Amino acid sequence: MKLFQSMRMALKSIYSSKVRSLLTMLGIIIGVSSVIILVSVGQGTTSQITEQLNGLGTNQLTVNITGRGATTSLTYDEALALGDIPGVKDVAPVISGNVTAKHNTDNVSVSVEGITPSYEDVKDFHVQSGRFLLDIDTQYRQKVALIGSSTANDLFGTDSPVGQTVQLNGISYKIVGLLETKGSSLGGSNDDKILIPISTAERQLQSKGVRSITIATTSADTVATVKSRLEGILAAKFSNATNAYTVFDSQQMLDTVNSTTNTLSMALAGIAGISLLVGGIGIMNIMIVSVNERTREIGVRKAIGAKKLDILAQFMIESVVLSGLGGIIGVGIGVGGSWLLGHYSPLSVSIAWNMVLVSFLFSLLIGVVFGMMPANKAARLRPIHALRVD
Amino acid sequence: MSTSGTLIEVSDMSHGYTMAGERMTILKNLSFTIDFGEFVAIIGPSGSGKSTLMNMLGCLDVSDTGSYLLDGQEIRKLSDNKLAAIRNEKIGFIFQSFNLLPKLSAVENVELPLVYRGISHRQRRQLAEDALTKVGLGDRMHHRPAELSGGQQQRVAIARAMAGSPPILLADEPTGALDTRTGKEVMGMIRQLNEQGHTIILITHDLEIAEQANRIIRIQDGNLVEDRRKA
Ligand SMILES: Nc1ncnc2c1ncn2[C@@H]1O[C@H](COP(=O)(O)OP(=O)(O)O)[C@@H](O)[C@H]1O
Ligand SMILES: [Mg+2]
Secondary structure, three states, X not given: OHHXXXXXXXXXXXXXXXXXXXXXXXXXXXXXXXXXXXXHHHHHHHHHHHHHHHHHOOOEEEEEEOOOOHHHOEOHHHXXXXXXXXXXXXXXXXEEEEXXXXXXXXXXXXXXXXXXXXXXXXXXXXXXXXXXXXXXXXHOOOOEEEEOHHHHHHHHOOOOOOOOEEEEOOEEEEEEEEEOOOOEEOOEEOOOEEEEEHHHHHHHOOOOOEOEXXXXXXXXXXXXXXXHHHHHHHHHHOOOOOOOEEEEEHHHHHHHHXXXXXXXXXXXXXXXXXXXXXXXXXXXXXXXXXXXXXHHHHHHHHXXXXXXXXXXXXXXXXXXXXXXXXXXXXXXXXXXXXXXXXXXOOOOXXXXXXXHHHHHHHHHHHHHHHXXXXXXXXHHOOHHHHHHOO | OOOOOEEEEEEEEEEEEEEOOEEEEEEEEEEEEEEOOOEEEEEOOOOOOHHHHHHHHOOOOOOOEEEEEEOOEEHHHOOHHHHHHHHHHHEEEEOOOOOOOOOOOHHHHHHHHHHHHOOOHHHHHHHHHHHHHHOOOOOOOOXXXXXXOXXXXXXXXXXXXXXXXXXXXXXXXXXXXXXXXXXXXXXXXXXXXXXXXXXXXXXXXXXXXXXXXXXXXXXXXXXXEEEEEOO
């Protein structure tokens, strides 16, 4: 019966000293809102990275030749020979470069990849219309091309590009296929590129060496053994150069991201805990002041019949309302801030609703824990002493 | 609860405080009884122990020794919560300094004892409004204490004391903070309450005020030195 009345009284008392209450709640507000924003940003970024890594597939290895010069690249044949490693299903060597693509009067600068037909399965990248490149295209150095959906849109608008001709640095290629739309991944846009046969690309780009190879293993379990064999071969080949290559394994990357995220979450929880603790001490402080200021009020209430529990409840409710109000304001700022960051900054944010709930409940808990001592002090005041205070 | 006969029976009550390591006895072997419907003034010079006695009679404190029967019940054996319940139901306090809660309106102040009695919102609002109307403040229900004069504040306090119809009204120097004219008004109101059947215990150091009661108990240095009934 008295709960509603007590909450009204508590709100009244909080409202009657607005500045003091706001300053008291500040610790909780900052704690709650920063937890929500940090976790939302962290969660958004992690899920973005995870999604991209999963898009790469977990039974893949990517070799990047990073060293410069002829001795630090693989020939096309050497790259294909990597397919002999036990556990390897397919090898997709890539030669890449940039060209100016031209159709009629439209010009775009676009990246070109010289590929083999195995690229389709290894990268899980198919055409939406036309056909993929064939072995015969590689064999005879055909001037045929697959075009990414964005580039096709730039050059051909809404017309179908298949069957049309495109000039790459002045050399004509026939477009035989339009690639499906994939969006961006870690390596940049998948839709802003042109794929041509690797043998054609060696001439077009005047590049002999293969600098990027994607290897599909037979299963995710063989990734580790293939990787160590692969590193053995590359180490022997590039024994005279340091940092000549990297072998990238998406599963390993995923693990790294996950463990980094976990560490980060722990750190965030720690920071949040400390700021909420500070907020709680602030609340305890103000509640002690409040009990002292209102000693006579407590005396009067007891004289006219308030029991210990009535006084305890009154101050507990005030403390919990204070911290809960701080929590609500913190949630508002946290959710609002996360939303703004998601919309007006390049960060990817996914609002952590579970954290919203947890941090709000935590703010209530703080009110209970830190209100206990002052409320108990108030409840135990003896009426004759409380009434003598002026 | 009966409505006639003995209401209060104090026997051999002694009480003291320890101040600066020294034990000082303030009330010394007091014995007296008060019946239902009496109007008793307890008079004595300042520091004689009147307020200490009021704390005992009002169940705000319990005496070191002796016995205090209120309506047949031994008060000295009761727990704090029991004492709170007895204060709530049986005693209306009127203090020298009014002791209204500054953040509450007049009607909310008057309601407060009824809140602790567990009376429903609607019912206690009705009782509080009736009590305020009786003391002539029907048009000041929603004023805060700071918006009222001293006399009006004391009338709110009287309304609060009687809203729950407790049998005893305990007034400790109720006119002490008021000018002569408003003091007379307040005394008139207290006399009227006695005529309506409330038992009044009035504590004062002022003989002129004490003379308005039907019986005067005089305290000096913690001793009962006179117990005089008017004809
Ligand atoms: N809680 C207390 N602690 C210590 N001494 C007290 C306390 N209450 C009253 N006294 C002392 O008891 C004596 C009587 O006080 P009180 O009963 O208030 O007298 P009166 O109301 O007649 O003026 C005073 O000397 C006062 O200082
Ligand atoms: Mg006194």
